[in-house]
Amino acid sequence: MKKVDLIVPCYNESQVVNIFFAEAKRVTDELSGYQFSFIFVDDGSSDNTLELLKGLADRYDCVKYISFSRNFGKESAMYAGLKNSTGDYVVILDADLQHPPKLIPEMLEAMEEGYDCCAANRATRDGDPALRTLFTRGFYRLVNKISEVDMPDGAGDFRMMNRAMVNAVIAMSEVQRFSKGIFSWVGFKTKWISFENVERAAGVTKWNFWKLFSYAIDGITAFSTFPLKIASVLGAIISASSFIYLFYIIIKTIFVGKDVPGYASTITLMLFIGGIIILSCGILGEYVAKIYMEVKNRPVYIIRQTNVDEPKDDYRV
Ligand code: UDP
Ligand code: MG
Numbered sequence: 001m002k003k004v005d006l007i008v009p010c011y012n013e014s015q016v017v018n019i020f021f022a023e024a025k026r027v028t029d030e031l032s033g034y035q036f037s038f039i040f041v042d043d044g045s046s047d048n049t050l051e052l053l054k055g056l057a058d059r060y061d062c063v064k065y066i067s068f069s070r071n072f073g074k075e076s077a078m079y080a081g082l083k084n085s086t087g088d089y090v091v092i093l094d095a096d097l098q099h100p101p102k103l104i105p106e107m108l109e110a111m112e113e114g115y116d117c118c119a120a121n122r123a124t125r126d127g128d129p130a131l132r133t134l135f136t137r138g139f140y141r142l143v144n145k146i147s148e149v150d151m152p153d154g155a156g157d158f159r160m161m162n163r164a165m166v167n168a169v170i171a172m173s174e175v176q177r178f179s180k181g182i183f184s185w186v187g188f189k190t191k192w193i194s195f196e197n198v199e200r201a202a203g204v205t206k207w208n209f210w211k212l213f214s215y216a217i218d219g220i221t222a223f224s225t226f227p228l229k230i231a232s233v234l235g236a237i238i239s240a241s242s243f244i245y246l247f248y249i250i251i252k253t254i255f256v257g258k259d260v261p262g263y264a265s266t267i268t269l270m271l272f273i274g275g276i277i278i279l280s281c282g283i284l285g286e287y288v289a290k291i292y293m294e295v296k297n298r299p300v301y302i303i304r305q306t307n308v309d310e311p312k313d314d315y316r317v
Pocket of ligand 1: 008009010011012013043071072073074077093094095096098200204205206207
């Protein structure tokens with residue numbers, strides 16, 4: 001019998017974990033021929049999410065929980081879930097039922113057809129704030145243009161993967177993780193299915209504009225060095241134009257004579273070039289910061305409590 005692990009990152013989800021479990025259990029109970037287990041990852045919740053998860057684990061053998069020492073973010077929670085999964089197939093779902101468990105049978109069908117991965121894509125963003133939709137769209141357009149990976153708009157982390165793909169994803173051990181990019185980078189045969197956007201069952205979203213914005217910058221810098229090229233190209237254009245201008249001034253001084261006024265143009269040029277230099281330093285800084293965080297090689301997550309038999313931590317060497 002094939003084993004399927006459901007990985008569920010939870011951060012302050014006390015309002016939904018039980019609703020989620022009831023729904024997911026209902027769906028999986030109807031599927032014969034598979035053995036399902038749940039791996040809930042409590043990402044340092046400050047409410048009683050962990051107590052609820054322990055309650056579920058007491059009542060059901062198929063429930064495992066991993067609780068972090070603090071909030072590490074959804075990326076870390078997914079990574080911990082994947083590292084601690086043993087199933088032949090693994091599916092990652094949000095705790096708020098925005099990733100409907102009723103898609104699991106369809107995903108399993110795709111896996112049996114021979115796909116390595118079945119990823120669900122939100123057909124619409126109905127119900128999301130307009131500004132968020134606008135920026136997300138822009139982000140996907142940009143990232144797909146300038147990076148080596150292809151990330152379809154609306155592609156979340158809701159997907160089922162087979163063991164081979166999960167192992168490949170785990171092997172990408174970067175500390176600053178951007179799973180949407182990683183899933184695409186590792187390749188494998190992926191089937192896309194789409195689903196209607198649903199509102200969160202209860203509770204509130206853990207994202208705000210700045211969190212999403214910095215996540216977007218992380219996504220771009222993690223999979224593309226294009227911003228560094230912008231800096232070089234701007235530098236080259238400005239140097240070339242200043243040489244031409246220099247040549248023009250020399251010729252003009254020889255033939256027409258000296259021309260003292262020029263305060264406005266000097267200031268404008270200084271500010272312009274200064275701006276470009278600062279921008280380039282900023283872009284460079286983003287990458288240097290990334291290198292800095294990676295070389296420190298800190299663990300992606302720290303487990304405080306778990307009922308997993310042989311928990312895999314992420315202490316790096
Ligand atoms: N989540 C997490 N750690 C965080 C933030 C979120 O594990 O720091 C989980 C959260 O509990 C949920 C999933 O990630 O299961 C998606 O979060 P949310 O619903 O807040 O995001 P949205 O659906 O608004 O994008
Ligand atoms: Mg959600």
